[in-house]
Amino acid sequence: xxxxxxxxxxxxxxxxxxxxxxxxxxxxxxxxxxxxxxxxxxxxxxxxxxxxxxxxxxxxxxxxxxxxxxxxxxxxxxxxxxxxxxxxxxxxxxxxxxxxxxxxxxxxxxxxxxxxxxxxxxxxxxxxxxxxxxxxxxxxxxxxxxxxxxxxxxxxxxxxxxxxxxxxxxxxxxxxxxxxxxxxxxxxxxxxxxxxxxxxxxxxxxxxxxxxxxxxxxxxxxxxxxxxxxxxxxxxxxxxxxxxxxxxxxxxxxxxxxxxxxxxxxxxxxxxxxxxxxxxxxxxxxxxxxxxxxxxxxxxxxxxxxxxxxxxxxxxxxxxxxxxxxxxxxxxxxxxxxxxxxxxxxxxxxxxxxxxxxxxx
Amino acid sequence: xxxxxxxxxxxxxxxxxxxxxxxxxxxxxxxxxxxxxxxxxxxxxxxxxxxxxxxxxxxxxxxxxxxxxxxxxxxxxxxxxxxxxxxxxxxxxxxxxxxxxxxxxxxxxxxxxxxxxxxxxxxxxxxxxxxxxxxxxxxxxxxxxxxxxxxxxxxxxxxxxxxxxxxxxxxxxxxxxxxxxxxxxxxxxxxxxxxxxxxxxxxxxxxxxxxxxxxxxxxxxxxxxxxxxxxxxxxxxxxxxxxxxxxxxxxxxxxxxxxxxxxxxxxxxxxxxxxxxxxxxx
Numbered sequence: 021x022x023x024x025x026x027x028x029x030x031x032x033x034x035x036x037x038x039x040x041x042x043x044x045x046x047x048x049x050x051x052x053x054x055x056x057x058x059x060x061x062x063x064x065x066x067x068x069x070x071x072x073x074x075x076x077x078x079x080x081x082x083x084x085x086x087x088x089x090x091x092x093x094x095x096x097x098x099x100x101x102x103x104x105x106x107x108x109x110x111x112x113x114x115x116x117x118x119x120x121x122x123x124x125x126x127x128x129x130x131x132x133x134x135x136x137x138x139x140x141x142x143x144x145x146x147x148x149x150x151x152x153x154x155x156x157x158x159x160x161x162x163x164x165x166x167x168x169x170x171x172x173x174x175x176x177x178x179x180x181x182x183x184x185x186x187x188x189x190x191x192x193x194x195x196x197x198x199x200x201x202x203x204x205x206x207x208x209x210x211x212x213x214x215x216x217x218x219x220x221x222x223x224x225x226x227x228x229x230x231x232x233x234x235x236x237x238x239x240x241x242x243x244x245x246x247x248x249x250x251x252x253x254x255x256x257x258x259x260x261x262x263x264x265x266x267x268x269x270x271x272x273x274x275x276x277x278x279x280x281x282x283x284x285x286x287x288x289x290x291x292x293x294x295x296x297x298x299x300x301x302x303x304x305x306x307x308x309x310x311x312x313x314x315x316x317x318x319x320x321x322x323x324x325x326x327x328x329x330x331x332x333x334x335x336x337x338x339x340x341x342x343x344x345x346x347x348x349x350x351x352x353x354x355x356x357x358x359x360x361x362x363x364x365x366x367x368x369x370x371x372x373x374x375x376x377x378x379x380x381x
Numbered sequence: 382x383x384x385x386x387x388x389x390x391x392x393x394x395x396x397x398x399x400x401x402x403x404x405x406x407x408x409x410x411x412x413x414x415x416x417x418x419x420x421x422x423x424x425x426x427x428x429x430x431x432x433x434x435x436x437x438x439x440x441x442x443x444x445x446x447x448x449x450x451x452x453x454x455x456x457x458x459x460x461x462x463x464x465x466x467x468x469x470x471x472x473x474x475x476x477x478x479x480x481x482x483x484x485x486x487x488x489x490x491x492x493x494x495x496x497x498x499x500x501x502x503x504x505x506x507x508x509x510x511x512x513x514x515x516x517x518x519x520x521x522x523x524x525x526x527x528x529x530x531x532x533x534x535x536x537x538x539x540x541x542x543x544x545x546x547x548x549x550x551x552x553x554x555x556x557x558x559x560x561x562x563x564x565x566x567x568x569x570x571x572x573x574x575x576x577x578x579x580x581x582x583x584x585x586x587x588x589x590x591x592x593x594x595x596x597x598x599x600x601x602x603x604x605x606x607x608x609x610x611x612x613x614x615x616x617x618x619x620x621x622x623x624x625x626x627x628x629x630x631x632x633x634x635x636x637x638x639x640x641x642x643x644x645x646x647x648x649x650x651x652x653x654x655x656x657x658x659x660x661x662x663x
Binding site: 071072073092093094098099100102103104105106107108109110119120123124167 | 552554557558560561562572573576577
């Protein structure tokens with residue numbers, strides 16, 4: 021049991037490339053922390069620095085009140101689950117789990133009881149004598165988890181552990197991991213690029229971009245109040261619609277308090293198809309370009325009509341002028357139809373022109 | 382593989398049989414000749430069917446040797462060859478796997494220059510550096526000894542390269558998992574890398590054993606005593622006789638005996654050998 025604190029952690033490679041540009045994160049004892057971001061944002065590097073597989077070139081990593089910058093991975097009291105599992109191919113499942121314990125000089129009887137307990141929890145008991153290549157992907161994943169939990173470490177580290185599994189297995193393993201972590205109550209740091217995994221697993225979510233932390237907090241709080249346009253478009257699927265708006269439009273429409281705003285964000289699920297314009301809210305005229313029906317909900321891809329364009333161009337993930345609207349059920353307007361959508365004032369997100377600051381109205 | 386129908390299949394089979402005959406016939410002749418009476422062979426009247434002297438010829442070959450040129454029993458020559466071939470094969474594997482481990486997994490000064498120096502020795506076969514090598518071995522008083530036979534042939538750039546290539550395909554995560562599991566460099570080498578290299582080592586052993594077994598020039602140079610002679614050198618000495626008939630049955634029996642250990646090694650290790658060449662257990 022331990023808390024993990026990163027204080028202004030930096031990583032600069034010998035070539036001068038700065039992979040981590042000063043990260044501050046505080047994970048309390050027993051919390052599940054998820055690092056999420058696009059590939060190349062430094063989240064895996066940061067995790068490997070906590071594990072001790074990468075050197076730290078600045079700042080401090082503190083595990084359970086002990087600065088571990090110069091401490092070997094084996095002595096940090098951590099266990100790691102790798103993306104490709106990194107099981108020892110020539111050892112049986114039993115030996116894979118027992119190896120780390122034996123290296124620490126643990127008595128064979130204690131090794132046996134720990135491995136068997138982990139196997140029971142992970143339902144691996146019938147497979148203890150098999151080699152990793154005789155196991156399915158999900159079973160290998162569980163062996164990798166088992167190797168981590170037999171150690172009874174202070175901290176679990178997960179490096180995209182589910183990305184090699186198929187979609188269905190990924191969801192069930194996600195739930196398994198969460199349940200296991202709750203029961204063992206071990207501080208965990210988990211890296212993923214999948215925002216859905218991040219939202220569902222995290223007690224504390226760290227959104228990273230370009231070697232920096234964009235936002236830290238409770239996943240729902242981040243969803244409801246993204247601090248930057250990057251977070252706004254990264255968390256939530258489909259992504260938030262972002263439109264750059266003229267300041268005078270925003271101030272006149274939304275009230276003077278939003279004087280600095282340059283970018284307006286509206287989540288697809290916050291639109292309603294209606295002819296009325298809610299007071300203080302926003303209404304857009306759209307031409308429907310495509311429809312995606314996924315069963316419980318339908319996504320409408322529309323382009324804003326020129327004459328009603330109160331916003332110039334759209335930064336973020338959507339092509340210029342495109343707006344996604346999410347409506348429940350399967351009822352949808354026909355492709356080519358002209359519709360009006362509106363969102364109420366409370367559902368609007370305002371950001372500064374560079375997208376780096378959220379403006380609370 | 383494509384299954385041919387009817388006539389075309391017979392042609393294919395015929396070609397294969399001709400190929401087998403071309404390869405196998407000399408071997409057959411050697412076996413047949415080793416069971417015949419020397420006078421018959423010397424007269425040019427050798428039968429193509431096995432003769433009746435199998436046991437006496439092989440007994441004389443293994444335990445007594447020829448009556449003329451070299452009076453060394455072939456059994457002893459085989460022992461010499463075996464010791465040399467095993468020492469070369471095992472020594473080469475041991476040395477090269479350790480040097481490959483150093484080159485791939487450790488960052489030490491002049492790592493790449495050292496690698497390239499090893500690489501360059503590939504261009505220098507034994508024959509090119511034979512005089513300096515001979516001089517060194519002679520100065521170390523290793524002529525006519527097993528050490529002299531094997532040591533100079535043990536350093537191997539080829540095997541080092543092979544292991545280096547193999548180590549580079551081992552995922553880094555295995556090393557990282559070992560580090561987290563508390564395994565130091567020696568443990569990682571012993572517990573993970575060696576077991577993973579098993580098939581590669583087996584494949585290499587087959588190649589190197591045969592290479593060592595078939596050494597001719599080097600043993601010829603540094604052994605002068607008959608009792609240190611290897612079988613390949615022995616055969617040659619048996620054939621050249623100055624004042625007597627070449628004892629062909631014994632020469633042929635020796636040739637057959639010289640073939641057996643490599644065949645044995647290949648047959649026993651074939652499975653591992655093929656696996657080592659085509660797949661890796663990862």
